[in-house]
Amino acid sequence: MKIGEQLKQNRLENNWTQAEVAEELFVSARSISNWENGRNMPDIESLIRLARLYRLSLDELLMEGSEMVEDLKKKEQAAQLSRILFFGPIMTSTLLLILMFILPSGLNRGCKFLIIAAAGTNFVPWLYLKMKIDRLKGREHDWEKEIRNSKIITFAALILILLFVAYLYTL
Incomplete structure (x- = not known):
């Protein structure tokens, strides 16, 4: 039963x-x-x-x-995945941005764009892990809710990226 x-x-x-x-x-x-x-x-x-x-x-x-036992196991696994959710993407993005500043000043725009693109691709595994955690917690990923909840973060990130790109083009 x-x-x-x-x-x-x-x-x-x-x-x-x-x-x-x-x-x-x-x-x-x-x-x-x-x-x-x-x-x-x-x-x-x-x-x-x-x-x-x-x-x-x-x-x-x-x-x-x-x-119920299976549900508890899934929740435990989701909790473990939650701990590492941001570690990889944030570390990689940070290292790439540091790398861009310590490279020679004669770095061409193509290399700078490649570094920015590499830092940006870290969002893909983050989204994948977030969806996997949601599934383990028994929730389907609700894109509308996700967009609603992250408008401010998205807007702030976009402004930071635009400022950073503008800074790169002034070098």
Whole structure:
């Protein structure tokens, strides 16, 4: 039996509504509905509260619904990937920009453009890792939301790049 089915069965056996369970767990009734329908999984704190509420052990909840164990493993893997998300692209971009300033002043514009392009391509692996982390967390990548949330960062980065390119052409 899946964990969502088990949660629903236990709730119905106790003749509770989703709202009553939600009130006991300090979550919304929508969260209870999402858990019971398998749309997402409760966090560990909610699992502990559910186990106490339904007088079950965590083993019973987790072992009966093996997808919960898989979900926890995916979240752990996502947390590990999150730690390295920015390290590679930022380090490479920084090193390329430092390289551009320590090279001889007679560096032609083609080489400068190549270095800027190499620094810019670091955004591709960053986006790939971000999408992979979102999938592991059980979310599909929402491009509209991503664009909405990153307008300021994108605008600031664009201004910095334009200023940097303008600086290069004045050399």
